Amino acid sequence: MRRHIKILEYALSSLVRRKYKNLAILLVYTFTIMLLASILFLTHALKQEASFLLLDAPDLVVQKMAAGRHDLIPVQYARAVEKIRGVKKASPRHWGYYYDALTRSNYTVLGIDTGMPGLHLVEGSLPSDKGQCAIGTGVAAVRSVGVGDELIIVDSHNTGTAYEITGTFSAQSNLLTYDLVVLTRGELMRFFGLPADRATDIAVEVHNEREVPTIAAKIRQVLPDTRPITKNEIIRTYDAVFNWRSGMMLVIFSSALIAFCILAWDKATGISAEEKREIGILKAIGWDTSDILELKFWEGAALSLTSFLLGSIAAYVHVFFFSASLLAPVIKGWSVLFPEFRLTPSIDFYQITVMGFLTVVPYIASTIVPSWKAAITDPESVMRT
């Protein structure tokens, strides 16, 4: 044990002797880990968020397909769906998109039935009359309006319509309602000029969740021009969206891995003459090859473990305390309305372990291998080079 501690002590002294070079490696290494871990934490937290929140989404959503595209669905399709055994309720959903030329942002406009009970996360109330609306905090911020003010938007006849804002969704629900404008169903149909017998899609509730795939198959048989989307598929979409194969993850992981390969290649193809001489001297004064390998192991481990842990802590603070502010411009894309959200801290230790193996192990290996090459050659010839 005492021998190992002495070697560790020597390794640390050796790192301190080349402090500027090693400090630079430490900073770059920590930053790379922070970037990788931030993406992992962010995508994992968003995936978790989606899987918790969307558990109460409709069991099935039935869309009508026309010429390979989503089309308005006849309302009577809901009655056909309701006749299928196992279906509890099928009701049309009316919703659409509105491009606000004033703020150059897109809103999601949703129609609800009048007389809906109040919701905990609505400050004020939901619309109960055709001249009223409730809005998300994004819409409120971008239009600088609040409860009691008017929201003026242009309908499908190119006429500006003023709606009294009766409620705003609270900031806690930003991830769900940031761009939402809620109108009464009748008013939404008038606003978009939807035919009375058409809806955007149909939401289906089933008695037994395990029957959802069977009911979806039956819907396809009864109504062949439709496309049922199950709740499971909705949740799995977010799994796929944020998994490691998604574009962002792939690009950053590949770049980081390539960077590590370059670092490893650079280290593996040779060590400096000074380091070689040091190894030669150590051998000449009686160090074994195994001692030198242990010395190099500790040098690599000290640097990579410190950077790895520092990077992970920095990523955690960045994502969960500062809402991933460094990544925000990348994630935001062209969205004018992008929610400010506070994610629930959650770490996937499996991902951390994988990241550790992909970064710490190659770095240590690339420190040891060239030193091993130098350590097995004759000390005299090493010192002379």
Add this chain to the structure above:
Amino acid sequence: MNKHKVFIGILFAEVIILLMLSLYGTLATKERDRIELPALRELVASLRLTDLSLWTEARYTRHPSQADWFTPFQDFPASFEHFPAGSLIAPRTFSVDPVFPLR
């Protein structure tokens, strides 16, 4: 002579900080599950929402789960992506059966 003690101390402190952050995360999640989550799920159920309002720049990024068959690629598979968010998210997966049985 005590560099190894400083090093072990730093490593130990880093591990403790990481564990404490993780513990904080677990406690915060529990607190949120108790207070916020029921209200959020009530919202999803009442308004029958299907997607997160993360990216509002295009239909298929606002509602990825409701997107057309090929909208993630806009015009044809593997075409250049128009919207930046499209390079962040992968195309959705579809179930093959029993929703779409082969005949």
